[in-house]
Amino acid sequence: MSGTRSKRHGGNLPAETTSFVDRRKEIAEAKRLLSASRLLTLTGVGGVGKTRLAVRVAAAVRRAFADGVWLVELAHVRDGALVVHTVAQALEIHNDGGREPLGLLVDVLRDRQVLLVLDNCEHLVHECATLVATVLHEATRLRILATSREVLRVPGEQVLPVGPLPVSEHNGTRPADAGSRDAVVALFAERAVAVMPTFAVGSENKEHVAGICRRLDGIPLAIELAAARLRVLSADQILARLDDRFALLTAGPRTVSARHQTLQATIDWSFRLCTPAEQALWARASVFAGSFGLLAAEEICVSQDLPAGSVVDLLAGLVDKSILIRDDHSTGTRYQFLDTLRQYGQRMLRQAGGLTWLRRRHADWYLHLAERGEREWFGPDQATWLQRLRLEHANLRLALEFCLATPERTQTALRLAAALHFYWHGCGFVAEGRHWLDRALAQDTEPSKARATALAINAHLAVLQGDASAATAMAQEAQDWAQSRGEQTVLAYLVFVQGAIARFSGDIPRAQALLKDALARFEALDELNSTVIVAYVTLVGATVVQSDLARAIALGQYARALCERHGEQWARAYTLYALSLAEWKQGELAQARTHARDGLRGMHTFNDTFGIVLLVERLAWIAGTAGEHERAAVLLGAASTIWPRVGGQPLFGSQHYLAAHEACEQQARRALGNHAYEIAFQRGTELSLDQATAYALGESPQPAPAAPSATNAEPLAPLTRRERQVAELVAQGLSNKDIATRLVISQRTAEGHVERILTKLGFTSRTQLAAWVTTQHESRNP
Template identity: 50%
Template structure:
């Protein structure tokens, strides 16, 4: 059942090292892999393969005796047992499997070193939740079972055959012989395996419950996993008969401070970094300086999983391990305290991001917020679940404004803000700031009436409390609403007021934002010189701080005016420069506007087929955003003119054909088309040695998938959103006719093998 890659890796490691240790969380299948490996390697060891089961051994002084018993060594002399064992193995070509070493770590390490030093042909394969730490030891950390199926997809999708589902099916059939995975129950079975983190023991215990539950009932009850997953085989170790007992065993192997850190870390969602752990988990017996050593110990004991990202390392707990930790934290009576610390850390992170987002570190900070999105969400939920904390959540939601706007979380951001505003209604600086922040989200969602109401209240609070920055932002967003309502004169007056206020308060963010809108409005009125001058002022503000996002939007605005002046080539360069930055940030709003303007430019250059295709590409982006020309509705007449002219020249049928070609393009293909870059499929084929159907970005993601990277890790590596990664993987599967990551990995290996074969011939 599965683990073919791991079996091959164990065989390879034992061929180059005399000491190999399999590590991993409890229940992940270390013992099973070790015994399977030993069985397949019997022929390589003429003097025998011996399994030494240490789980039941409680007295360390009996270790050598137990090894001798397992190897059937009978000695009635008075010599020390170690001397007898060494003498027996000295000239033997054998493999000894030491299973479950974690509770006898020191004794096993000393024994292994002694035997390997004395018996040159001996190999040792150990299983442990923590490495033995001896010279020459190679380790293989065993991950949970694959949740993705392999094989080749047919026209009719066959039931999944992932390692996890295979194991569930085998164990289910042992209690319900007629059980099979079908099209109807496949998703439910996969959901069960996924909720159990792909842990073999948990899956086996869950399958046993099919004696009394349907698979749907099992999935519905799986969150209560520690009470549900009991009643395993009596033939296995007692601690392997229930999931709780197994994790209890891991818990008892930890020191008191390691247990405390485990419990405290359970408040994190989606992982944590060292800085967060030091701030949230220290105190009450754990100093900040000790946190790194405790994390290292928990990684060694397979409680934490280490994940490397560009420039940083993060740590993750499997959900099963995290839930256990939460129960232990609740037993300690400190859940509220640690949750508050968690909230405080991410509240401070959001506040710092707000300050740091206008500058050279902008992309890095936005990427960090995306990486921490699950923790930010948890912190917000903590705030909004307690009336006394709602105002803190209100400020945090406002601080995350650019996180909501530059990602795919805009709708979620507005939900958080609406909820917080409904709960904290007292006039305050925080409420005023949250109101104008949320108004921007409403404008982008094409909800100007709601935005106007929020701005009216924000202005009233700002005037009452003398909040000049608030009044500056109210002016900016009120100007946007005026533009939506075709009142350009009012909009310009408001934008000019905003520029004055933000200049006087020294706020470059508000000033840059107001200048972008003012340039667009003057362009809309036909004052080209003023529009260009204002846009150039905006560029200068951004360049003074090394800022990129507002600069890209300013460049977009300037491109519109330069196009209106008739310089299509320069306008195209401006829009493409803006598009490249927005692509690097994966900002769908900016990308959509850039594609629109490029389509308008193409139509005026009589490149009607290109214009129609760009409109189709933009349509796909607007569907993802949720509103066409979101926040830039006053530019809609350019869109309408472009559509009318292009359809008239091409004819309805040809226009529709080109438009659909654009809308059918994969996301990266569409952006490459807009940027007039080389054909992505051709570029991808250069890296795979054949005619690859994937774009360069898809090829890059496919390779990361083949390396075992998760979506979150891929997103961090490529500095794009996790949702974009998911979209790319879906595109890859659709294009290749696959239904799993495992199939993608196999395809990548085949492509690379083919490229190597071709080059060698």
């Protein structure tokens, strides 16, 4: 899907970079079907415009979805196990808590009024169908708009076939000169102007343009490819060449649809009109997934007959011919195929016998990129590396998949997955990082430094997910190998991991001893990177638990100074989080608030949702201690809606964390009274992530009471969003204690919600409430 992304509340739809022509009938029908069904699949051949139509429909109905419209692009996902991860990432759900991915996705969507757009499902039909069936069953306010060349075959699915744009015939009901007013002719004209600004459809060329559109069966992609040729050919020359070329291609297999043959013939014609060098680059660049940059193309696609110096001009030529889409980013210009054109290039590459060696080059280049990013992560270019790696996410996945599918490359997979550890940790991809490391470790079992390093990194990710048993086993295996080989750097990391395991398992004295040992080892080795800073952060937390606040503050200040000296930003934000904890405990509220807000700005820069919610909570505690109880209640409410997006509960699910959370809530309740507390808490739950961040930073005023919601027409309408969520959990049979754990609220808050729900509905028992919830859903989905 081409286009720049606009960062807005309520979704991630891309801003269109070219005009959208006609499709009024299809848009109206899609909106009608989507209003009557919770699953609508747009089907049709490649290049017919399913994605553009889906995005346009989604934009048209966006206001009907209080929690946003979210596009999930699946064209470049090859591993079916990553479909759920990809959906979660598109929804900005960061699974840092070790939850089963589909269960977490369901929990987040359960009470949300969302439209999910699943684009290009055809190569993952089984996985997409499984996901769709599950989330639609559990999340009753969710609707899904899918695009696929094949239907999903999920119960309740409505299917809207998307055909080519209509073209007028000479013998039709309209005269031939009406062709200039056809949508398909308008599409040709608009795309033509992009390559030839003086072009216009007039009396001298309208028959030729209409003829081109008829010859191409109104298929948008084919028309765009033809229009791009106006740079060197006139409309009558294009039509003549199409007639000549298609006369040779009409004997295709009868099992292939005429429209498919037309599209394939058009692409084949476009390919043959490219220069040999452009053809070679088209085929070779198809090895990329998603978008790619100039440097990668110059390194991966070159050969003796295609030198690096020629690549930039060849890319420009392919852009001019509408084969590639150009997109400019702060990190440089990126290029991307439409998926149909990429698949064609890959078929040419495979036929030429070049696919395997190019995939090797691709994997080696991305290993080099990841290892360079690992070396340079601890420094002033960290944010740039973050953006670059995010743009390369599809290519990193492809490289890992290729290495894991190639027996002699499994150690490359280990090295690549391990080199990305700061990316997995810092960008909220902990679950996906473990997915790749688990697979690589399962396939490459030979003891080696690469395996020991991967074990240590995977053990740390397991700690972050609260999986202490898996972390302990991996750390022990790696330590046995490192000790036998005297690998001191690996041993230092393993001592840190063991200290982290002890810290989050509640063995604070052991944690302190191990973390101090690890830091001493790092210093002796002159090792300094973000992991070392995380070791300091973990030690600060353990020291606070031991009530040695002066020492904790000194450690935090030292770690912050290291970050600032080297320009490190991400670990600095976590250092400020730890420092603010110690300062809050010490009663230094102004300093604690300053550091917490500074840390929150850093977390927001990196889109680290887990870090954001930690600091929103922290600022609630600080506000409560400072006597700002209404503000504390609002922040607690905001945090309660963010926690489910990172796994549903705090990493530190310890007594110390929960005690602080409970104390803040109880203090606010006493000061405000239960009714006023619930009103303030509810206002917090209505804030988006960006609004909650701005409010926590003091950059937005006190949020107004929540306006009456359009969701009043939905099931459970008499209830607020939080009350609906609690009612659903009651209907599932959860106790107040279980509800409190699931929603990261105190048990008393859960009890209060249940009591208010019963009073509001006039019920006296949870059984009545559960039955009512079931009835509401049945009445909406008979």
